[in-house]
Amino acid sequence: MKTALVTDGKYRSSIAAVRALHRAGYRVVVMQTRADVKSAPAVSVSKSCDDFRWIDGACADADYAEKLLSILKEYEHPVLFCVGAVTLNTVAARREEFAALANFLIAPKETLDALNDKESVHQRALELGIPVPREYDGTPESYPVVVKPHCGEKFGLKAADRYAVANNEAEFNVIMEKMQRYDPSPIVQQKITGAGAGVSLLLGRESELLGALCHRRVREYPITGGPSTCCESFYDEKMIDEAYKLIKSFHFTGLAMVEFKGDCILEVNPRVWGSFPMTEAAQSPIVAHYAQAAQGGQVTYTAKDYRTGVKMRFFLNDTVAALSYLKAGRVKEGLRGLGDFFTAKEALGAKGDGKVMRAYLKKSLFER
Incomplete structure (x- = not known):
């Protein structure tokens, strides 16, 4: 059976990746550094997690790469899916060594650095004629x-x-x-006004487009400007074209999310992003395509290969956001947020896998 190793199980986004890989037919192994958490992450109790492995120390340790390489040697060229930015950069800095043991789609370290630099992205967008603030x-x-x-x-x-x-x-x-x-x-x-949106992309080894997914922000916390707590999937060919044109110009490989506000591109997240669970909520095949392409399989981009109009929320964060809107006198937005409790998909929820949500709530409420 094919094996996929998912790093940084502490992040909420790992849950979506684990479920998608399991459904795609992989035996999924989740890893987590002991020093970076107080207890086992919620993903460890998921029915889609076939094995959970601790890594001694922290991601920031000097010998973290060696520990990862040691674990990879125990498997027969598995798919490696890096969730955390530190792990991603660790692998990117030593791509050849990791590529000898695992399959993945990760850009070189210098490419990640360039895309993480907001000024570098701003200047490239100007050169390409893409609107920016x-x-x-x-x-x-x-x-x-x-x-x-x-x-x-x-x-x-x-x-x-x-x-x-x-x-x-x-x-x-x-x-x-x-x-x-x-x-x-x-x-x-x-400061650009207008709706915030994101275009999530998967690019292959030759920077070819393999997958795309659009989402717009519905609510955020803090409500004055913060991470998304509720978002909705939609499709916009023009936004996808501009986002792809931008990151392709950096010869990027892997997963990235391009942030828009109004008609302008604000920045690029060349890694797994906060609203990544939308890939599961909207039934996007982007994770399965990542694994397939990483192993050298043929993947053809299909436009709008996901459900649109799907609302997804992070229960705790979005409840706080809704209450904050009410407190600020923005009653309609606050009530709409409370109403979405009954209509929006829970980012961490899945039928038959309820232990994950219960474990996450327990950790969030009692460990912080």
Whole structure:
């Protein structure tokens, strides 16, 4: 039986990957570093998880790559699916060594670094004629503006802390002082209004398009600008074309999500992203195609090969978001959020696999 190894089981996105790989006929082994969690992650009790393995130490340890390589040697060229950014970069930095033991679609480290650099992405989009927000040097000419480091993840910032909005010069000066602790030259951009959306893509070894999925943000937390707590699948050929044109120009391989606001591209996440469970909710074959292509199989891109109009929510985060909208006086948005409790798909839920959601709630409520 084919084997797939999924890293970083602590992340919610790992649950979607494990279920999709299991359904595609793989024996799924989930790994997790002991020092990075307090207890076994929720995915370990999933019916789709055939085996769970601890890795001593943390992802940040100098010998983490050696530990991964040692585990891979125990299997016969398995599919390797990296969920966490640290693991992804670890494998990317030593691609040849890992490729001798496993099958995967991961871009070189320099490509990941370029796509993680928001300024690099901004300049490439301009060269390609793709709309992006206006940037300012020094004090902005008008407000509001968004201030963010070139790569917030590099500095260990949580998603909600990777940017801040300044509505006037006084706020701008305070935010700049804070951001310069991480990046001496933060990026300052015009704040774009409009709906936030993402285009998730899978590119093959030759940067050919193998899969695409669009989602729009419905709610986020913090409600002033933070990670998505509820999103909805849709299809937009133009957005897919622009997102693919951009990351293909970097000769990218693997999974990535391109963020849009209005008609503009904001940034690229060249890795498994926060709203990744939408691939399961919308019944996208993108994970199965990843495994198939990683093993050298033929995968042909099919447009709109997933369900549209599917709403997906993260129960705890989205409930807090809905209550925050109500508290802020945005009653319709808050009530709509509470109403979605009965209509939206739970990101971590699956028929016949209820232990995962119960384990996640227990960990979230009692370990934090």
